[in-house]
Amino acid sequence: MLLTSQTIAADNDRWYSDEQVKLGKELFRQNCAACHGQEAEATPNWKQTDANGNYPPPPLNGSAHAWHHDLNLLRRTVREGGAKLGGQMPGFEGRLNAAQIDSVIAFFQSKWPDDIYQRWAGRFETSDLPSLNDIVVAANRPLTNLLRQRIGDAKIDNVAQTSIEDVWQVQIGNRYIYLLDDGKHALMGDLVNLESGRNITERSRRIAAVAAIAEFSDEDLVIFAARGESKATLNVFTDTSCPFCQKLHGEIEKLQEAGITVRYLPYARGGSSGPGYQQLKSVWCAGDRNQAMTDAKNQRFDSLPAGDCAAAAMIDRGYRTGNKIGISGTPALIKSNGEKIEGYRPYQELIPQLLQ
Template identity: 30%
Template sequence: MFRFAIAALLGALSLTACAQQPAASKTATAAAAPATDAAVEKRVRDALKELDPNFKPDYIGAAPFAGFREVIVSGQVLYVTDDGRYLLQTTPYDIANKTQATSPGLLAYRRGLLETLPHSDRIVFAPPNAKHTISVFTDIECGYCRKLHQDIAELNRNGIAVEYLAFPRMGLASKDATDMISVWCASDRKAALTAAKTGQPVPAKNCTNPVAMQYNLGQQLGINGTPAIFAADGTQLGGYLPPAQLKAALDRLEGSGSR
């Protein structure tokens, strides 16, 4: 379904029949009174259904720039013009805030998903009186995940708490997933995760665990690589950042009121 939508974009296909209207008709439409948010959302939904009847967005809301709706499908963020004619797959950049552009609605959507993952199921490395908290989807084998873990002490000194969530990049049938289950089932999860990230063998364990739930939610968030770092407001900060850069990014978000 999603691949079909991208093919439509690359083929410069119109999403709606209104794309085929004559210029005079489009001009008359543009002169009409502005549509309400509900009407725009319906127009976008109808356009997507015309593109593919099985196209079911998880979220539609106002984009962080005028004239577009922000749409989430299978974790991927798309932008559709308010008239339902054009679809874009891109990552807009907010020059003023020096970060990826995100709308309040998208941030709230991400926060809502993250809040469904209990704190007790996370592996937490936190200083006393943390100033910032980040949620980090990680696996135990990727190089940048290991590099980030080497920075834990420095991050904590900078007042940053790190809450790890499981995201085995190779899928739930992989050895990485089996090892991550063993880490989450260890009596001392923090020690087990640290050992695994230094390349030590992971003693096999099994129990009721959150690895699959965290992995599946990560897919809903559109994660396709690790580490994937989210600020408390739902802003995705990208992959690995050195401690000073990560702190600066979090301070900027706090200073901007998390938009």
């Protein structure tokens, strides 16, 4: 037998067998390929809705977000399609039996690179969450009619199917609510899977935080790099006028020595009228931002430039991003998996928490 990387993976540590992949390939070509492509690669531009607000068939080869869904949700999507959600995908209930559905899933999962498969199998226990968009349904669907009437023009950012039958998660800014009963009822609170112990709402918050922070490049920020090998990254929303931010900054070398890279994002408490707003602008306009950050944290302002350069726009951007992910005070610490730690932590406590 010819050993390809796929058969090795299948033999080693994937849930399906080579037989299932082979059968699934046939079934996929007959039932799915017209929309999702022969190799499950269509449509590359899957985040773009058409003129009617419909999403195209997303790639199932690991490049889109099919891997955000557990096996049961994947099975259900194939069985029921998207019609219930106002989507375009037909359901295959009655056309494919359970074993056949598992085979088509095995086929498209065989296209997933190993790191994606491992993340799916580990269900987000790894620390590097992706910055993917969990769009499943457009927000203007009948499902959200009543909700939209109730909350006025508040912007619904995302509507996603959960792994629970007929329960949909709606994201409104940094809040998540759940629609039940075809959108007649809304439940506000965290959804927890008691079998796995995972908080599904928290997972969504973390994905959103990681995605929001990923919009900033290193050049946008003030970075205190790890000494030697970087073992962990900590994003810190900071305000130079905040006493606990100053205290944290006083310990920054301890973090760097422990292999932690600290990425500072600006968050002026109180926005443009807050005490740190102008200070942060000056820091971002300085030639040596790291030195300027340290000076400002020590409330030494004599060598800081005026905050009137182009980079000063970052202060408003940081504030908007912080609000978008639900930050209300500083310092706000965001781990690389999107987990939020509110407020100051002494380095003795923080370092083990970041390196675990």
